[in-house]
Amino acid sequence: MPKSHIAGLFGKSPIRPLQEHMYCVYKGVKHLIMLVEGMNNDDEQQITAAHQAIVESEHLADDMKKDLRHNLPRGFFMPVDRRDLLDVLWMQDQIINQAKDIAGMVVGRKMRLHDSMSTLFQQYTERCVSAVKQALQVINELDELVETGFRGIEVETVEEMLKELSRIERQTDECQVELRKILFTLEDALRPTDVMFTYRLIEWMGRVADDSQRVGSRLQLMLAR
Amino acid sequence: MEFFTDTTMIYIALAAIFGIFMAWGIGANDVANAMATSVGSKAITIKQALILAAVFEFAGAYLAGGQVTETIRKGLVDMDAFGTNPDMLVWGMLASLLAAGTWLLIASMRGWPVSTTHSIVGAIVGFAAVGVGVDAVNWGTVGTTAVSWVFSPVIAGVVAFLIFMSIQKLVLNTKNPLQNAIKYGPFYLFMVGFVLSLLTTKKGLKHVGLELNESMEFLLAVLIGIVIALVGRVLIGKVKFDQQAEKRFHFANVEKIFAVLMVFTASAMAFAHGSNDVANAVGPMAAVIDVAQSGAMAAKANVPSWVLLVGAIGIVVGLATYGYKVIDTVGHDITELTPSRGFSAEISTAMTVVMASYTGIPVSTTHTLVGAILGVGFARGIAAIDLRVVGGIFMSWVVTLPAGAFLSVLFFYLLRGIFV
Numbered sequence: 026m027p028k029s030h031i032a033g034l035f036g037k038s039p040i041r042p043l044q045e046h047m048y049c050v051y052k053g054v055k056h057l058i059m060l061v062e063g064m065n066n067d068d069e070q071q072i073t074a075a076h077q078a079i080v081e082s083e084h085l086a087d088d089m090k091k092d093l094r095h096n097l098p099r100g101f102f103m104p105v106d107r108r109d110l111l112d113v114l115w116m117q118d119q120i121i122n123q124a125k126d127i128a129g130m131v132v133g134r135k136m137r138l139h140d141s142m143s144t145l146f147q148q149y150t151e152r153c154v155s156a157v158k159q160a161l162q163v164i165n166e167l168d169e170l171v172e173t174g175f176r177g178i179e180v181e182t183v184e185e186m187l188k189e190l191s192r193i194e195r196q197t198d199e200c201q202v203e204l205r206k207i208l209f210t211l212e213d214a215l216r217p218t219d220v221m222f223t224y225r226l227i228e229w230m231g232r233v234a235d236d237s238q239r240v241g242s243r244l245q246l247m248l249a250r
Numbered sequence: 251m252e253f254f255t256d257t258t259m260i261y262i263a264l265a266a267i268f269g270i271f272m273a274w275g276i277g278a279n280d281v282a283n284a285m286a287t288s289v290g291s292k293a294i295t296i297k298q299a300l301i302l303a304a305v306f307e308f309a310g311a312y313l314a315g316g317q318v319t320e321t322i323r324k325g326l327v328d329m330d331a332f333g334t335n336p337d338m339l340v341w342g343m344l345a346s347l348l349a350a351g352t353w354l355l356i357a358s359m360r361g362w363p364v365s366t367t368h369s370i371v372g373a374i375v376g377f378a379a380v381g382v383g384v385d386a387v388n389w390g391t392v393g394t395t396a397v398s399w400v401f402s403p404v405i406a407g408v409v410a411f412l413i414f415m416s417i418q419k420l421v422l423n424t425k426n427p428l429q430n431a432i433k434y435g436p437f438y439l440f441m442v443g444f445v446l447s448l449l450t451t452k453k454g455l456k457h458v459g460l461e462l463n464e465s466m467e468f469l470l471a472v473l474i475g476i477v478i479a480l481v482g483r484v485l486i487g488k489v490k491f492d493q494q495a496e497k498r499f500h501f502a503n504v505e506k507i508f509a510v511l512m513v514f515t516a517s518a519m520a521f522a523h524g525s526n527d528v529a530n531a532v533g534p535m536a537a538v539i540d541v542a543q544s545g546a547m548a549a550k551a552n553v554p555s556w557v558l559l560v561g562a563i564g565i566v567v568g569l570a571t572y573g574y575k576v577i578d579t580v581g582h583d584i585t586e587l588t589p590s591r592g593f594s595a596e597i598s599t600a601m602t603v604v605m606a607s608y609t610g611i612p613v614s615t616t617h618t619l620v621g622a623i624l625g626v627g628f629a630r631g632i633a634a635i636d637l638r639v640v641g642g643i644f645m646s647w648v649v650t651l652p653a654g655a656f657l658s659v660l661f662f663y664l665l666r667g668i669f670v
Contacts (some may be wrong), residue, residue: 030363030643031283031616032290032583032621038633100638104630170503172588174414174630177423 036101039093039110040167046089046166047240050121052083054157054233057124060131061150065143074129083125090118104171105247110242113164113243120157120236127229134222139215142207142223149200149227152236156197159190160237163244171246180248190241197234201227257669259338261542266341268347269535270564272359276366276527277568278609281307283574283616284523288516289577290502290584291592293509295327299581300574303520304566310524310607311532311562314450318526318611319558321391322370322533323540325610327378333387338382341665343534344495346373349658350530353650363643365614368650370530371395376655380663395611401648402602402613403621409598413438417590419628423502425497431507432486436479438597439511442518444475445601448581449608450525485510508589515596522603523615524565530612532561550650587623591631595622602637 055076063071173179285299332339349371352642378386421430448471495502495558536557599619627635
């Protein structure tokens with residue numbers, strides 16, 4: 026069989042699989058909006074469907090994660106640090122795991138939000154999902170970054186995108202503070218366990234945005250190398 | 251007397267058979283590495299690669315292959331040591347061809363990355379040192395050659411790094427990369443055309459029957475460079491841009507321009523390969539024919555140009571009968587190399603190898619290319635390079651030298667046993 030050692034020289038690029046993994050994560054996380062809509066409309070069917078979609082994405086992302094790890098031996102010489110790359114992958118995976126936990130909790134406890142929070146919580150969720158979308162867009166610039174050797178105008182573009190990501194994440198923080206305030210005033214009116222779990226729901230949703238932000242920060246480290 | 255002519259005929263026939271076989275092997279296997287990067291980055295089709303390779307391997311071998319052939323023929327061994335017994339040289343060179351051919355055959359069957367250059371040099375040094383005597387080896391030349399095996403990948407790597415950085419600066423990292431690619435592309439082509447033709451005209455045109463003085467050579471090189479740049483400019487003008495692909499990947503159309511430029515660097519690679527590697531087959535063949543024809547050492551005689559021609563034809567036949575399959579397979583395996591990277595790597599490899607050919611140093615085109623690719627990698631330009639494979643390729647010459655030497659000593663004693 027004819028064989029060339031020049032061909033063997035090139036390892037399979039981890040960039041595209043990383044992007045595909047993030048896309049899968051985003052597709053799953055998007056269903057959080059549907060989930061919260063279902064909670065607000067008291068639509069059990071929609072909640073179950075959203076939960077299912079998120080779980081499916083989580084499984085798929087998990088397989089992709091394992092695949093990528095398998096194809097990333099130590100002997101690879103890459104423009105980005107192997108450690109950074111694996112960290113980004115791990116953080117991306119955390120996002121969808123968090124979404125799965127949120128959906129699982131909502132379904133398991135048949136959670137519903139108090140009317141005074143529902144609109145803001147819907148906005149909050151959408152903001153958190155936009156953070157994931159922004160992180161996805163940043164990750165999608167990775168192949169362009171490799172093309173330009175991590176230099177020049179492309180780096181500036183990505184820096185701008187990262188700033189936007191931080192801005193979105195700050196907005197989710199503000200939402201979170203607002204939601205906690207409302208929940209605090211409701212504490213006496215609601216069942217204590219419901220209060221407890223609603224706090225947890227707010228916190229977990231915030232983590233989706235936080236983890237997206239962390240994906241961005243790690244990418245910033247890659248740029249700086 | 252009659253017996254002597256018979257032996258002469260046998261010597262020449264054997265030299266021709268072994269030499270052509272070796273040239274065939276180079277064309278069948280080795281050329282693939284030079285051409286596959288272009289095919290892999292979708293710059294050219296297999297058919298185009300085959301035609302370009304055939305034309306430019308031939309041109310490189312015929313026009314610029316003389317110096318390295320001289321080194322292989324009589325530079326590695328001390329011709330004085332054979333003065334009293336020229337038959338020893340004949341057996342040795344025949345043994346070297348056989349040894350290198352055998353070793354290459356074993357290696358390609360086992361999938362080892364060995365270099366033709368290392369095999370033949372190891373074989374020649376082997377028979378001379380063991381079969382004749384340590385003094386029979388021209389250790390100075392052998393030393394220079396060995397050192398150049400370290401330096402050629404390093405130089406190619408540094409040049410590739412610089413060229414890639416310049417492409418970044420002038421094209422990829424600008425506000426309008428597409429326009430800049432169209433603008434600066436031809437300048438790179440001029441550089442390749444100029445360097446290659448200058449080095450070639452300085453040494454290669456004599457046996458074609460052309461004698462030029464220095465300023466004429468320079469002018470000719472400039473002219474060839476300009477012509478190549480202009481042809482490149484015309485071809486770039488014909489590129490059709492794809493807006494859809496541009497959305498998915500912002501540099502899709504820029505890469506299309508580099509794909510066109512890569513047609514030229516692929517040709518330059520084939521030329522460089524021909525200029526350096528054909529000597530591995532032709533050098534020993536020329537040595538045998540020399541001695542057999544004159545019955546003595548003809549240290550002053552130049553390589554007869556028909557011998558170069560035979561070697562060049564051997565390479566092209568190897569390419570046509572088997573090499574295209576290798577290029578096809580290899581081309582499909584290389585998917586991670588974009589044209590701008592392949593372009594940078596090939597330019598620097600071609601220039602480094604032709605420079606070596608000009609100085610008469612046999613180097614490994616494959617190793618030089620590996621060095622160039624690493625250079626682009628150091629500029630953070632390649633998504634993943636498998637360093638284990640790199641290590642394997644560079645380690646292989648440590649094994650190839652003694653293996654070639656051992657086999658050639660074996661064949662040397664065998665041939666001596668037959669002919670004495």
